[in-house]
Amino acid sequence: MLFCEDSELLERECLGPCLYRFSVRSNNICDNAKPGQFLQIQVDGGLGAFLRRPFSIFDIDRSNGIVDFIFQAKGQGTRLLSKKHVGEHINIIGPLGDGVFSWDGCGNVMIIGGGIGIFPLYLLAKRLPKKHNAFVRLGFRSKDNVVLEDEFREQCHALNIFTDDGTYGLRGSVCRNLDSDLGSDDIDAIFACGPLPMLRSVKEIAARREIPCQVSLEERMGCAIGACMGCAVKFSDTGKPPAYARVCKDGPVFNAADVEF
Ligand SMILES: Cc1cc2nc3c(=O)[nH]c(=O)nc-3n(C[C@H](O)[C@H](O)[C@H](O)COP(=O)(O)OP(=O)(O)OC[C@H]3O[C@@H](n4cnc5c(N)ncnc54)[C@H](O)[C@@H]3O)c2cc1C
Structure with a gap:
């Protein structure tokens, strides 16, 4: 299930040089997210940062409905995002990605x-x-x-x-x-x-x-819902024509053997 909501920024912590940890309120994402999934965050930067930015879900506190993501402020969008204040609302789409980490049947x-x-x-x-x-x-x-x-x-x-x-x-x-x-x-x-x-x-x-x-x-990403193909990666041993998979929809987690790096 996918949600689009204005989530309150509850905590903003600077972890290191240009590195920020944001904690936002979202019961829906907390209840539905799986390890490996990500969020598409709107940075409100006008045309200069029009596209949402994708960030992995770092942590989830289900009992309090809090989702954390951590990002490096390096380009225009992430620098704008880093200036948000606690109490502001951030528009978030998530949890995204059908390819998630799976540990069934493994030991160490x-x-x-x-x-x-x-x-x-x-x-x-x-x-x-x-x-x-x-x-x-x-x-x-x-x-x-x-x-x-x-x-x-x-x-x-x-x-x-x-x-x-x-x-x-x-x-x-x-x-x-x-x-x-x-x-x-x-x-x-x-x-x-x-x-x-x-x-x-x-x-x-x-x-x-x-x-x-x-x-x-x-990968660099446009729509993040599988429509634009901007984040396609080549799959291995697929013959001709080569097959591609979308990082946003088919991933972001893949079997390494399937991907041609
Ligand atoms: C599934 C996924 C999970 C990610 N998780 C994290 C995370 O947890 N923490 C973190 O710091 N970064 C993460 N990234 C990378 C992060 O999305 C980019 O660093 C960020 O979008 C760059 O935006 P910007 O405004 O700084 O750069 P700009 O150069 O202004 O961005 C321009 C455009 O390029 C895209 N873009 C630029 N670099 C990347 C990149 N490396 N990957 C994807 N898109 C890019 C942006 O989305 C934007 O549309 C993740 C990327 C993906 C695809």
Whole structure:
């Protein structure tokens, strides 16, 4: 079920450089959202920021009807959004996306996030039944960019933080030693979201190990309801003509093996 509503901004927290956590009121979205789904947010910027901006659902507090999303203010629309005040209303469409994370039949899982790609993975870690030991890897550029460490630690069996420059946690890519860790931790499902080069590496390593892997994609998006095809991605091994899937409607979560990065 899809809702379009004016939701009150209840809390606005600055988490780090240009990074904001917004908490909005929406019982409807709370009751219906699944891990991996996203929201389309109107930023009220006139023609300059006419299109809504898509953001993953970060967290849901069902008992209080509160939905959280976190965003990086980098372009015109997100910078405008970051200036909203508590008490203002924000028009939200959601929950969007038919492709969601699915953990049926898996045991130990590996969750891998890079940069702003960590946000859709928190609700997944929170909703996973505790019998699935979740091993989480989060990658950031530098110590100043590291966020949500305590929140993720609370929801998982083991957490490793990586920074590109080694100023915090382990130095290097979030895929460092991933191949060997997948074997030693007895992982049988992988969930990932992050920049495309990272997802490409995760897909390759998962394929080598024959471990099912689901990825959440963040493509540029227009309508977000499957009509405009602006967010189409190419599917693998589909012959000619190639098949495409819409990130907004068919995704944003896909089996990594199906997607051609
Ligand atoms: C399913 C999904 C979930 C996302 N979740 C998050 C999240 O939780 N937190 C977060 O910070 N970002 C997230 N993003 C990326 C975020 O939507 C873009 O960074 C944002 O739309 C950029 O808007 P802007 O006004 O800053 O940039 P502008 O450059 O002004 O945007 C111009 C247009 O391009 C689109 N656009 C630009 N960059 C992207 C991008 N990387 N992905 C999709 N559309 C883009 C915008 O929607 C807009 O229509 C997500 C994207 C998708 C598709």
